[in-house]
Amino acid sequence: MKKEKIQAPKGVSEYVPPASREFEWVRDGLITPARLAGYSLMELPVFEDTQLFTRGVGESTDVVSKEMYTFEDRGGRSITLRPEGTAGVMRAVIEHNLDRGQLPIKVWYSGAFFRAERPQAGRFRQFYQVGIEAIGIDDPAIDAEVIAIADQGFKSLGLKRYRLEITSLGDSASRAAHRIELDNFIATLDLDEATSARAKINPLRLFDDKREEMKKMMAKAPLLMDFLSQESRAQFAEVQEHLNRLGIAYVLNPHMVRGLDYYTGTTFEFIHEDLGAQSGIGGGGRYDGLMEQLGGQSLSGIGFGLGVDRALLAAQAEGVVPKDSFTSDLFVIPLGEKAKSEALLLAAQLRNRGHVVEIAFGERALKGAMKAADKSGSKYVVVLGDTELASGSVELKEMSSGVSKSVTISALHEALSTH
C-alpha cells in the first residue's frame, strides 16, 4: 500500500535549493545595512504569551482579532505564534532590563512570522521578515536613519521600482482631536454595512478603500496631518529634511493606514510596483506608548519590518537576482576507496584555509563525477586516483577553459589562492 504523501501546511513559504540561495541573498542583503549601523541581533521565540499581542498590537486590529495562530499548550497557557516582531522585542527588552542600560537599544531580528490569512501571491501563513528596533531615544534623526537603513536594504538588492511613502500620525492628542472630526465627517456619509463596521473599528481605514466612489467621498475628509501638534509637525519636518539630505526619495501619503495600533508619529511604508495586490514590501514607524503599554518604562521607539518573501518576488520581477551566486572553488573527484579517504583529508585542509571544496561521493563513473563538478559551478577540479596518490601531485583543471596543469598536493592551496 502506498503511503499518502504528507504536504506542507497550507500557505507556508518554503525555500529549497537551488532557489533558497536567492532567499538567502535577499534576507542577508536586507539586514546588512542594519548590522553596518551597529544594530545587534535579538533571537526571540516564535511563540509568545497571547496577551503580548492582544495588549501590544491591539485587540481591534485584524491581525489580532482574526489572523493569529493561537492555541493552548499543555499547561493550559494561551500561546500565539508571533504575527509581527516588535511586540516580542519590547517584551524581551523589558524582561532583560535592557531599558536600564545604554540608550538607544538597537537590535535586529530575522525569522518566521505567522498569520492565519487566506494565502495568495506574496501573502503566506508563515512568512519571513527582517526588522530592526531603535528604542529609548526620541529624535527625528533616528527616524531618518531607520528609514534610510530599510531603504538601503532594498537598494542593495538593486530594487528600483518601489516607492517610500511617509506620514506622521502625531501624538495622542493630535490623533484624538482628528478622530472626533473624522467620526463626525464619516457620520455624514452613506455607507454600506461592512464599510461602516470598518469605520467603527478604525475610521482611518476608509482612507485606504480601493473603490473609486469611496475615494471620492473621502477626498474631503479631514486629514490627520492637519491636526498635528506644533511639536509633531516640527519633528516630522525634521525627518523629511534628513531624508532630503540623504537623497532618499519619498512621497507624503496623508492617507496611510497601518494595521497595527501602536504606531505614532513618523510612519512609513515601502511599496513595490510589480507585486499586484500584496504590494507592501516593508513598513514601520514610531511607537511611543508601546513599551509602557507592555509594563515597561515609558520609552519611545521606532522600527521596521521588511518582508523577505515579497522582496524576493520584487527582485525576481525586476530581474535583479544574481545568477550563480554560489560556486565552489574546487571539486575533488576521488577514484577508489583509498583516494576517497585522501580526498576527505585534502578537502578538510583546504576548507580550513577558507576554500569552498566539494567532493564527488558514491560510485559514479568519472564522467558522471565530472558532470557533477560542472553543475556545482566549481572553478577547478582535481581527480585523485592511484597515479596521483603515488606521485603526490595532481592535475588541477580549470573548468572554464578546460586547461589543466600539474601541481603538488601541498601546493594546491597556493594554486587556488592565486587564481
Place this chain on the structure above:
RNA sequence: GUGGACGUAGCUCAGCUGGUAGAGCACCCGGUUGUGGUCCGGGAUGUCGCGGGUUCGAGCCCCGUCGUUCACCCCA
C-alpha cells in the same frame, strides 16, 4: 472569512466532440581503458492532486475534498 480560475512525468506544458497518456527540458546509462559543458544512441518515470458519482468506458462531464492562483478584507 467571501468570490473567480486552475491542479497531467522532477520542471514547463500538450492531450481533438469522453475510448484506459505524450513533447521539450532535466535525470540515468553508453559512444573502448581516468575527465564536464556540444553532439549521437539508449533508458526509467506518472494509480492524469485525492475521494465519490454519471457512463459500456473519464485525464477530459458532475459533486466533494486538499492544494495552488487572482481579487476582496487585510498586510510583510
